[in-house]
Ligand code: SF4
């Protein structure tokens with residue numbers, strides 16, 4: 001069975017909220033480089049360690065990161081108002 005490969009599309013480091021990082025929904029993780037690599041890869045939180053490429057990566061494929069993030073959030077029934085994401 002062919003394994004899913006991470007294409008470094010960036011969506012999983014932008015779309016989900018990650019409480020251990022204080023990261024809100026739809027906000028780019030500050031540890032994500034412009035090349036969509038993790039700057040703290042060796043020290044990334046457990047939630048990031050346990051995340052791997054799967055079918056979802058194919059399902060949310062789209063030309064732009066913004067579209068991929070929107071699709072990712074839609075899959076999980078989550079939404080973020082554009083420009084409205086902020087810490088409360
Ligand atoms: S959503 Fe999938 S392909 Fe995109 S960066 Fe994350 S693991 Fe890689």
Ligand code: SF4
Nearest residue numbers: 013029031032038048
């Ligand atoms: S810590 Fe690294 S792997 Fe985790 S969301 Fe941020 S950039 Fe992605």
